[in-house]
Amino acid sequence: MNFRGMVRAPSVPALGLLALLSFLSSEPVQAGKVLVMPVDGSHWLSMKILVEELSLRGHEMVVLVPETSFLIRASANYTTKSFRVPYTIAELNANLDHIKKTAFEKPPQMTDIFVNLGNLMQFTNMQVKGCEGLLYDESLMKSLRETGFDVMLTDPFLPCGTILADSFSLPAIYFLRGIPCRLDESAAQCPSPPSFVPRFFTGYSDKMTFPQRARNTLMTIFEMFLCRKLFASADELASRYLQKDTTYKELLGHAAVWLLRYDFTFELPKPQMPNMVHIGGINCAKRGPLTKELEEFANGSGEHGFVVFTLGSMVSQLPEAKAREFFEAFRQIPQRVLWRYTGPVPENAPKNVKLMKWLPQNDLLGHPKVKAFITHGGSHGIYEGICNGVPMVMLPLFGDQGDNAQRLVARGVAEALSIFDVTAEKLLVALRKVLNDKSYKEKMSELSAIHRDRPIEPLDLAVFWTEFVMRHKGADHLRSAAHELNWIQYHSLDVIGFLILILVTVIFVIVKSCMFCFRKCFRKNQKKKKE
């Protein structure tokens, strides 16, 4: 850019400063009642930020919590209502352990998609059973119904909130990164051409070769069957409980607003619908100070700085042999390492490594001395990396993490490794690249600057749309008429068939007429010849 110089001009928000001040002093905000049906684990950690913010703004927040919950706890900021589920925390853990085992102990291969699917189906079915515990808890349901909520805020990764919203006739706000097999996009009637929108588990970018596009198209067809299978138990519960013939996808289609936890610094540009709002990076909104102990560790890392290493909220251990590889690699770098790890520690563990049960990930990534982030590639960690401009080494475990890693590697801000065959050597190569090759940090700083350059903060946007839906009892003006079309109508297959039929008929009639005329003429000529 050719700048004439630095001129002080009012910022965009400043344009409305006077209006804002008068707004603050005069206009009261109406407090509503929000029913919240979260999904446990890291999903809850980002939704909690919105729940607490809405509570701060005077809204009554009621959060439904299964008895066996990993991370959803009571708080002074919101009311929790607990419901019984037909499984124990041990059973949940066993389910999770099985998923982890798949990642750690099997080489990545083509059939992973079926393994992933099987694991996911088992998890979803378990959670749908849990949902039954809530829906058929009559006294709890009665008390909820009588509360008279204004809106349902839910994570549609699991179907319970959606069924509840329909049962209570509440407008629903969906808070999500995405639903397996793109059920969110198809429910929202959002076009998603397979020619430039890669499907999950393919690891493709938006620039595909012909074979990749062909496989992506096949994956699209496969997804349709996948969805049906994956959410069969949800469809069954919805139809049974709501006493109408419906599917989870159909219920999802009634969404008022989709609050999507991504933006296009991470996700690839693709078509959107008017009721989709991007709140990627909402989990970076709140950054706290570090404890004295962590502050000292970080500051004491000197010029080399330090590395943060976590594998997400659900994975704090590694098979012993694998853990040893990590310790071995960390021994050979001059950086300090902060690692969330609760497994066995070898006797000669390197001194530059500090192990912790839990890490304040976002607070640490915001520290000026942080140099790299080793992560499994969950969307939360990724955004904390992007917000703070920290290049990454990624070890995707399951779900969307493989695709996530691919996206960041393609942007030149991360290196990816397979957790199955990671060795100290491989880790060192990747880590040294990210630490020493300046391009990773530069590209990440650029990406971070673009991500943070936005007209309104994601948390404010999420609050705005939740309140909008309460104020207007939905967001009907954003609802596409495509919801009234079936699959054939949506893609105009009936119209195309009809037009082809007309075209063929017209061609047929013309050809027949020509042939008729030709024969007539030909016969006449023959007759003449004979005569």
Place this chain on the structure above:
Amino acid sequence: MNFRGMVRAPSVPALGLLALLSFLSSEPVQAGKVLVMPVDGSHWLSMKILVEELSLRGHEMVVLVPETSFLIRASANYTTKSFRVPYTIAELNANLDHIKKTAFEKPPQMTDIFVNLGNLMQFTNMQVKGCEGLLYDESLMKSLRETGFDVMLTDPFLPCGTILADSFSLPAIYFLRGIPCRLDESAAQCPSPPSFVPRFFTGYSDKMTFPQRARNTLMTIFEMFLCRKLFASADELASRYLQKDTTYKELLGHAAVWLLRYDFTFELPKPQMPNMVHIGGINCAKRGPLTKELEEFANGSGEHGFVVFTLGSMVSQLPEAKAREFFEAFRQIPQRVLWRYTGPVPENAPKNVKLMKWLPQNDLLGHPKVKAFITHGGSHGIYEGICNGVPMVMLPLFGDQGDNAQRLVARGVAEALSIFDVTAEKLLVALRKVLNDKSYKEKMSELSAIHRDRPIEPLDLAVFWTEFVMRHKGADHLRSAAHELNWIQYHSLDVIGFLILILVTVIFVIVKSCMFCFRKCFRKNQKKKKE
């Protein structure tokens, strides 16, 4: 909603108040250089608001103006650079008069689309010739090139700005309501399924019957030819001037950001691309006080209030007989009427009508005593009606106005009449409906409330994205990979063909194999029988 009461809570913008205040006091805004290529007429009136705002924020604004301009004038807020065009204002007027005549004197019919197209083509070709005057003005081009602009802000209704942006290698920001035959959507690679996105000139809503969907699909095919014909002169000029084989559509595809002058209180919900930003209602941003004369006229209208009547910036006269019908209708209503009209006035003109050469439309529509708005249905007037919650009587003349009117009639906030056969009686029926049936006002107030309930003002949003593009030299992260696909690839027709080929081959092989086996068995049986 079930409200617990009225609770004072901080507003969304207040959340960032401290951050904002510190931003104001510390962070300087870099001033850039913006080259502006506007389109004359009402198009300029809304773009001017953004140009002036950017100027206020310290940016250097250079506006390119053809010598024969209706409404683009010099200003202290921006520099204008004039260029010669090979037509006079009289020729421009003649062109416009021809368009008006078509509307006033011919009954609306199926073939209007060809008439509209012919008029539009004549206008576009004239303006493309005008553009040549600019592009081949070597000294002006040299001085512009040397200025070193950061961004091109242009209205792509006409192609000159786009060609210039490519020539100067500037990122382009498009400011528009839409381009004829949806060239904007196809250039942006935005999916636009004909099953629920009605085409221009059809007058359909987004809920179509089968025959309507079939016609809409045919219109889609027709549009492709239309586009080529309509912008043939632009394609030719672009290829010749830029010395490469290109089209206007291809150049448009390089857009950094599309600032779209609509939102979904007016437009029907449809798919969008990530670099599309909605700034509908930007023209309502600035409301000034009324002159003493107008204030007295408005306030003196008593309990019945007054009606505002304009047919847009380009039409201030009517054929005499038609004007008489309007005077006759106005005589019979108790409201006062403010009419932008410069034609002959009958001797016995009713006293409740005040004629003016120019109306401060948005200022008047914001007056508490305004009861209805008679308009031709241009998008600017429509938004001023929506912002201020004023129900309308619509008299579409040409272009998108027929479709615009249909959208508002469907929402129950307007009545539409044909200007060709309008009579005092018809006008009275429509006007009395809108004035006396409370539902029009109620629905319009609701629509207005939804339109004005937004997290950020459209003008601020337009300023933000212009500055974003300057800061980051474009908005590449929002650019879809679909731009690298041709039409066949985009719709996966090659992949579908390939998959069908494989399917057919597999079926063929299976059938042949079965037949082979069957024959073998059959023959064996026959042989055995013979033996």
